[in-house]
Each structure stands twice: as structure tokens, then as C-alpha cells.
Amino acid sequence: MNIDIIAGARPNFIKIAPIIDAIKSKKADGYEINYRLIHTGQHYDKNMSLQFFEELNIPKPDLNFEVGSGSQASQTAAIMISYENLLKTEKPDLCLVVGDVNSTMACAIVAKKAQVKVIHVEAGIRSGDLAMPEEINRIVTDSLTDYYFTTTKTASENLIKEGINESNIYFVGNVMIDTLNKFMSSFKPPKVWADLNLQEKSYVLLTMHRPSNVDAENSLKAIIDTVCENSNGLPVVFPVHPRTLKTLNQLNINYDRLYTIPPLGYLEFNYLTKYAKVVITDSGGITEETTVMGVPCITVRNSTERPETVTIGTNELVGTKSERIKLYLNKLFNEGWKEGKIPEKWDGKSAKRIVDILISNMS
Incomplete structure (x- = not known):
């Protein structure tokens, strides 16, 4: 064969x-x-x-x-x-x-x-x-x-x-979880971990790459503003996708606790994912990884092809409106987060x- x-x-x-x-x-x-x-x-x-x-x-x-x-x-x-x-x-x-x-x-x-x-x-x-x-x-x-x-x-x-x-x-x-399980013990801290003296559950991890979120300057700015203003004083670490960088460079964004870094490899990125207080993303695959690692996840999209990460896992699908992102961040910091489970197989x-x-x- x-x-x-x-x-x-x-x-x-x-x-x-x-x-x-x-x-x-x-x-x-x-x-x-x-x-x-x-x-x-x-x-x-x-x-x-x-x-x-x-x-x-x-x-x-x-x-x-x-x-x-x-x-x-x-x-x-x-x-x-x-x-x-x-x-x-x-x-x-x-x-x-x-x-x-x-x-x-x-x-x-x-x-x-x-x-x-x-x-x-x-x-x-x-x-x-x-x-x-x-x-x-x-x-x-x-x-x-x-x-x-x-x-x-x-x-x-x-x-x-x-x-x-x-x-x-x-x-x-x-199969993504096959890879996650195999390499979890090999995750390694990226340079930003030491540079910012990050600690477990003491930072927000942000990723954005979908055209609907990053191609329009006002959309991306609204997301970043909302996250930075409602992150409970925690640093926001933002590995910037090349697509996102084009728009980000046009924005006048200046937050002391926002740290933009280049894209990371698999082992470094998942190290940051594993130890984040919360991951805010528009990626589908990341919602699967956070579910297995038990990390709170906020998905800035109006739909998901991975509903089990919401119904079973640690993910919440919040839409793209600023007030919804703020609502779930407040929930995380004031009420705690749901305890997810790992889907079958x-x-x-x-x-x-x-x-x-x-x-x-x-x-």
C-alpha cells in the first residue's frame, strides 16, 4: 500500500x-x-x-x-x-x-x-x-x-x-492530541518567559489571525483594547501572525502590559499555552489543545467547527463584540472558570x- x-x-x-x-x-x-x-x-x-x-x-x-x-x-x-x-x-x-x-x-x-x-x-x-x-x-x-x-x-x-x-x-x-501528548514533556519556555519573569497562571496569551478579526484596523484595535483593559493587570503576551502584523503596524496601540513577539514554534507556544491564566484566540486547533490541558479559553468568533471544546472542554465561544469579551474576562477573574473534560478518544x-x-x- x-x-x-x-x-x-x-x-x-x-x-x-x-x-x-x-x-x-x-x-x-x-x-x-x-x-x-x-x-x-x-x-x-x-x-x-x-x-x-x-x-x-x-x-x-x-x-x-x-x-x-x-x-x-x-x-x-x-x-x-x-x-x-x-x-x-x-x-x-x-x-x-x-x-x-x-x-x-x-x-x-x-x-x-x-x-x-x-x-x-x-x-x-x-x-x-x-x-x-x-x-x-x-x-x-x-x-x-x-x-x-x-x-x-x-x-x-x-x-x-x-x-x-x-x-x-x-x-x-x-490526531492533534496524539502530538500534544507525545511532546508535552518537551515543551520549553520561550525567551519572553525569562524576559518578563512570567509565572504560571500570571499572564494572558493572545492569538489572532482570522481575516474578519485582523484585516480591518478597527476590529483588531477593539479586540486588543478590550483584552488589555480587562486583563486584571496581567501582562498580555501576543505572538503576532504575519497576517496580523500588517494591520497591527498601522495601529497606534500603546499598553505597558502588552508584549508583542514573533511567532513561536510548537514546543514554545504550547509551553505558554499550558501555563497561561487564559488563552484568547480565534484559532480552532488551539481550543482543542487548551481543552486537553485544562486551560481557560475564550474564542473570539461567532461560530466554531469544534463545538465539543465548548460543550465538554474549557472553551467559551464569545463572538467578536467587545462587551462579550469583557463579560467573559470579568467572569474568569471574578467567578472562576468551568472545569472541562477531555472528549472521548x-x-x-x-x-x-x-x-x-x-x-x-x-x-
């Missing part, structure tokens, strides 16, 4: 790492299973990509399309052309895509047209918000998939409602389940 594993952006790297480990383990046990790792280059910051590969012990990609930046359409088209050319010369048995970035959808389309079966890891998650490019990527990818691997029963139910054959859906848990064994199922189905 030959599998193409597609990765294009940093969230993908976190998800493919345990899958590659599981494949290697099965191959060592004598199973005929091989993979070809393809980096589309969707996240084109070579230093950041390289850091993630090194930290998570991911092998060097067999191929890198290096498509770089561009509009949704131009980037997707570049990935599709590159992958189509590759499949003309060497076709695998399976194409495995993860998550919901442009690379996921692009390679799923090309593989399906080339009669290659598609595996979607993290299938079935839905926000119901078609203004999110990721939601469109998810829906298109799942309309073409052959093997659906879901993180929760809710995601499986979403697929069934959409008419997917239940026999093709496998509830395996969350988020146990560090999801990748093994995936590879076991593939071997069973393909043998």
Missing part, C-alpha cells in the same frame, strides 16, 4: 506527525505500507516550517511544491497543477489529506479525478459559516472522500446528515487507529 500524505500549513504538520509514526511502526512490524510526504508549500515561511518539522521529528518531505502565497484561487490552482503533474508520473493507492486548508481540498480534487482513493483525517467538522474559506474546503473535501476519519461523534453525525455512507465513517479521535492513540483501519481495509 502506497500513501501520499499531503501537508501544506503548520496545523497540517501537527496532524501528520503521529500518522507518519504509526505508519513507520506498522512497517517495522512487517506490513507492506509506504508513504510519500508532500509539502505543498502553502505556508511558505521556510524557517517556521523547518522548525515544526525538526521539533516534531517529521522526516524531510519527499517533494515540496513551494507554491507560496497568493489568492485563494491562485494558490489552490498552483497546488492542483503541481499534484496533477506528479500523479501523471507516479500514482499512489491512497491520498491522505488532513484538516481544512487549501492544500487539503486541492489535492483531494486532483486525487479523485486521477482515480486515487481519498482519506480525510478530521472529516465532518462543520461551523455552518460559509463565509469561512475553511468551511468550503471541508465540504468540498468530504464530498469526494472515500475514508472519513472523525475527531468526535458529532463530526460523524454531520457526515451522516449529509448523506455519507456510515460504513465509510470511522470515529478515531484527534482524545487519548493519543488516534493515528494508530487510522493506520490499523487502512491496513484492514486494504489487505
Whole structure:
């Protein structure tokens, strides 16, 4: 069995790492299973990509399309052309895509047209918000998939409602948590930890990158103002995404306790996450990690594709209005926070389940 594993952006790297480990383990046990790792280059910051590969012990990609930046359409088209050319010369048995970035959808389309079966890891998650490019990527990818691997029963139910054959859906848990559990003991403090003399539960961690929050100056300023003015005197540590930096540089923001820093690698960022008083974010993946680590999380979005982080975990979906962010920060500092639980099968064994199922189905 030959599998193409597609990765294009940093969230993908976190998800493919345990899958590659599981494949290697099965191959060592004598199973005929091989993979070809393809980096589309969707996240084109070579230093950041390289850091993630090194930290998570991911092998060097067999191929890198290096498509770089561009509009949704131009980037997707570049990935599709590159992958189509590759499949003309060497076709695998399976194409495995993860998550919901442009690379996921692009390679799923090309593989399906080339009669290659598609595996979607993290299938079935839905926000119901078609203004999110990721939601469109998810829906298109799942309309073409052959093997659906879901993180929760809710995601499986979403697929069934959409008419997917239940026999093709496998509830395996969350591969992101496989990586989190494996590397938690290796988390390390970033430079800012010593520079600011940070202590456990004595700072706020802020991340923002979604266009709706960071592309408009007034939106980003309102979020930062609200967080800084309602953080109970705690320092606010803000690793700034390149997209966010463009807008931030146009703003006249000056808070003594706001500390903007460059993006961090996986081990350093999750160290800050683990010991934060609260994480304020618009990222989906971070809400999963805070849930497992038991860290209060405030999501500045109007919808989430990961509802279990709210219903089971430590996350609260508060919307984007300043008064709602303020309300939940006041709740945190004055009343405390809910005690979350870890969702079913988020146990560090999801990748093994995936590879076991593939071997069973393909043998």
C-alpha cells in the first residue's frame, strides 16, 4: 500500500506527525505500507516550517511544491497543477489529506479525478459559516472522500446528515492530541518567559489571525483594547501572525502590559499555552489543545467547527463584540472558570487507529 500524505500549513504538520509514526511502526512490524510526504508549500515561511518539522521529528518531505502565497484561487490552482503533474508520473493507492486548508481540498480534487482513493483525517467538522474559506474546503473535501476519519461523534453525525455512507465513517479521535501528548514533556519556555519573569497562571496569551478579526484596523484595535483593559493587570503576551502584523503596524496601540513577539514554534507556544491564566484566540486547533490541558479559553468568533471544546472542554465561544469579551474576562477573574473534560478518544492513540483501519481495509 502506497500513501501520499499531503501537508501544506503548520496545523497540517501537527496532524501528520503521529500518522507518519504509526505508519513507520506498522512497517517495522512487517506490513507492506509506504508513504510519500508532500509539502505543498502553502505556508511558505521556510524557517517556521523547518522548525515544526525538526521539533516534531517529521522526516524531510519527499517533494515540496513551494507554491507560496497568493489568492485563494491562485494558490489552490498552483497546488492542483503541481499534484496533477506528479500523479501523471507516479500514482499512489491512497491520498491522505488532513484538516481544512487549501492544500487539503486541492489535492483531494486532483486525487479523485486521477482515480486515487481519498482519506480525510478530521472529516465532518462543520461551523455552518460559509463565509469561512475553511468551511468550503471541508465540504468540498468530504464530498469526494472515500475514508472519513472523525475527531468526535458529532463530526460523524454531520457526515451522516449529509448523506455519507456510515460504513465509510470511522470515529478515531484527534490526531492533534496524539502530538500534544507525545511532546508535552518537551515543551520549553520561550525567551519572553525569562524576559518578563512570567509565572504560571500570571499572564494572558493572545492569538489572532482570522481575516474578519485582523484585516480591518478597527476590529483588531477593539479586540486588543478590550483584552488589555480587562486583563486584571496581567501582562498580555501576543505572538503576532504575519497576517496580523500588517494591520497591527498601522495601529497606534500603546499598553505597558502588552508584549508583542514573533511567532513561536510548537514546543514554545504550547509551553505558554499550558501555563497561561487564559488563552484568547480565534484559532480552532488551539481550543482543542487548551481543552486537553485544562486551560481557560475564550474564542473570539461567532461560530466554531469544534463545538465539543465548548460543550465538554474549557472553551467559551464569545463572538467578536467587545462587551462579550469583557463579560467573559470579568467572569474568569471574578467567578472562576468551568472545569472541562477531555472528549472521548482524545487519548493519543488516534493515528494508530487510522493506520490499523487502512491496513484492514486494504489487505
